[in-house]
Amino acid sequence: MKFIKPENIDSLLENLEDNKGRTYFLAGGTDLNVQIKNGIIRNPNIIYINHLSELNGINAANGSIIIGATTSFHEILESKIIRLHLPFFQKSLESFASPLLQNSATIGGNIANGSPTADVVPLLLILDAEIELSSKTRNRSIYLKDFFNGYKQNVMESNEIITKIIINKSAEKNFITFYEKVGSRKALAISKVSLAGMKRVSGYKITMIKLSVGSINEYPRRLFKVEDYLTDKTASEIDFTKVEELLDKEITPITDLRSDKEYRYHVCVNLIRTFINQ
């Protein structure tokens, strides 16, 4: 095991240039430590980043809310800036793990760990969040929806790190919102299904809708096909057989120790229906 604690962000990025093989960034450690203890990760190269102030904090600037990658969920839940601009996002995160884990786990870690069950990702997807990836030579922003490309796989280069999460200040404005995390209990649960949704309705017509699901594909995803179908329709114009057909193309629920694919599928359908009729 190799352990590096860089002095500052420049030294971190410098280190990444020389980096050979896979590196794990240690911030809150709530996923990493468990994986090391259970032998899933053996002899890792670890770079500790939780002390780097450049990566931490919540700021509002130029119409955006910028959340540093190592900002803890506790900090997000307590943040006045978030409460003012993104109250739905904040409220939804209350069901994240437990207070103990909220104190330690970080937003960047929840994304980078790449779990299909990551709680924060479906929410960030409907908020059209961007993430900033930094290396010694460049900073680039990409939409979170373009970040993952497979189970625990993403587009990040070996010399890059997630530094920021960027959300438009008015991302929630004038939207009707919906979030349901379904687990085996109300706290300390890994979700079996989660659905996040935002819509705008004019008259009876849905003028805009964004939906994302967690724990139901190899990584959390937006349901673009379903969204397209629902847009510009009134509730009575929506054919749920069609919704289910489209959903079949966009989700791949599985049966595992924790739940069954039939259950995940039906809950997903029910939650979408409830949100549409809301």
Add this chain to the structure above:
Amino acid sequence: MKSIRKIDAIPKLNGSWKFLDDYSYEEMIHGQLLYSTCHHGFIKKIAFPDGYNLSEFTMVSAKDIPGENIVPEPECDQPFMAEKEVFHFGQVIMGIAHPDRKLLREFISNTKIEYEELSAIIDIKECLENQKNAFGRELTIDHRTGKKPDPNWIHHHKIYYTPHQEQAYLEPQGMIAVWQPEDKIMFVRATCQCPFFVKEGVETIMSDTIKEAVIETSEGIGGAFGGKEDFPSLLAGITSLLSYKSGKPVKIVLEREDDIQITTKRHPARIEINSWTDPETKKIMKIDIDYRLDAGAYQTLSPVVLARGVLHAISGYCIPDAFIRGRLFRSNTPSNGAFRGFGAPQAFAAMEAHIDDIAANLKVNPYEFRKINIFKSGDEFPTTQPILEDHLSDCLECVIEKSNYLNKLKEFKEWNKTHKDKKGIGISIGYHGGGYTGNGEKVLNSEVKVVIKKDATVMIFVANTDMGQGAHTTLAQMFFEAIDHPREKCLVQLPNTSKTPNSGPTVASRTIYIIGNLLRKFAFKIKDELGFENLEDYVASNQNEFPREFRMNFVQDPSVVFDDENYVGVAYKDYSWAACVTEIYYHADTYQIELTKNWSVMDIGKVVNQKIATGQAEGGVLQGLAYGLCEFFYKPGYGRMHGFTDYALPTTMDIPEINIEFIHTDTPIAKGLGEIPMDFPAPSVRNAFHNATGVFIDEIPLIPERILGSIKNLELGI
């Protein structure tokens, strides 16, 4: 009734009390268990990983055992370690020790065992459906009249299934053995419920190589719930052997994942009920119960669980014609064992479900139907033991009133007409016989010891352990309240088998009921013998008589006569009684049941310490509700849960409002409290779900995936 603070409250809060893993001894090394990952097979080869210096390790296997390779149990059929053949996943093959705990863990996880695999039964239903898997003694309670059922009676037939349940004690299983060759004593520090069981275990495996095994518990025992009744005997045996062979103190603390996978669980059950009810009187006239338990690979203490199961199988009803048959079934899974309730929760889960099934069929509300059939003084149990009091019925009446049950029935019915989500309310009742079954307490012949010192401090010596349930606080309280002695001058000593007489194991709701009431009597006896008004004054003026030791044995009431061959007679002298009402909210989108309220009314006789008793009752009720709702341990095709991430214990967020009331407390006898709160709540969840949706589910827990399977095709209205 005084709510005296638990003696362990402050030392546990400030961290000064030691749990097992906090103890260390000079030159101590660490041990772990190498166990089978094969369900059934011959061990062909054990290959240790390269790159380790094998001479640094101490290893023991069956061939190193100087004594007998059989764990002492009610049925002695389980070896400490497998010899050539393994009969279940998790069977211990070797004990291995090394000074470095982490290195040892790596070494064991990289050790590969080759097996010649044989056929195995690992699925619960596969085990319980096939009568060829039955083993051990079959128990029957025969209270048949020999008459054929009246053709007008309505026949109901159902099969109910209950799952494993994990004890989920906070502190995993652990043991430290310290071999003392100079006096040939094997000293064992244990987190356990039954120090004398552990002693017997160590003396069996070590035989004549030791003079004596001395067992002392750790200061803190972080929970047990039955899980530390028999497994510690096996663990202590292997730890002792490692200490003997290495010549060093050895500590084994199980990793949580190992603990969940290989130690004893509550027995899964299949309970088939045939009943015949008179539609005119709404009385159940005849019943036939087939009670089956999946014992695992060995019987161990399962025969005793089976006994309690059949003795509680009929629940609280007077049924003139009854036949109960109980059998153990063998599977290739770790032996199941003791867990709070000990066969009774399975019995009530089935019978209390069946009562609601019949009531629904007869279109009587579940309360009215229970009221008609509940047993009263003058009735008898199927063993012919007479019912001497109406306290069960009193519990039911009280809980119906407190919960406003009848009004809620109407109110929910209306509400459900206009809502997609549903509200439901359900009842269940139960009881628990205190102490060992039948003649057990007579055989145990428990002894307690008290030493009164020169400063009038009373030292109480009992083998019963305090695993967080507050036993040592309450036992002392029963003694000092009897003679009005200051509480700080009356203390229960840490159980140590060389100093403490054998007052029996800490099981069977017997600690306060048998030992506590004995201590109370003992206090009065000492007072009479010495003739004092005030013990402190007496000791002060008779200093030369002290320190002085007193001993007393438990004497069973002569009315307790049980025919163990035919299961006839008085199975338990005193019963604790209970009834509950549970309210749920059913979320239609997610098929989830949310517990909203529970009222539990219990008769446990005298309440010694209100706060401790209420805490025990709330915890037990929650454990019972979770057994019915969410604690899901084994999934066919996927196996056992690995830890608390998957095994869904409820969190504080999931706890409903729980209202506990004790009735008939105005009596000198404190009855059993340990298990009763766990026995009865589970079926109330299932019955409430039926009330909410009209759907009966006959297998607990009511996890949402199972609910979806049951209601997928049913129209629930709105």
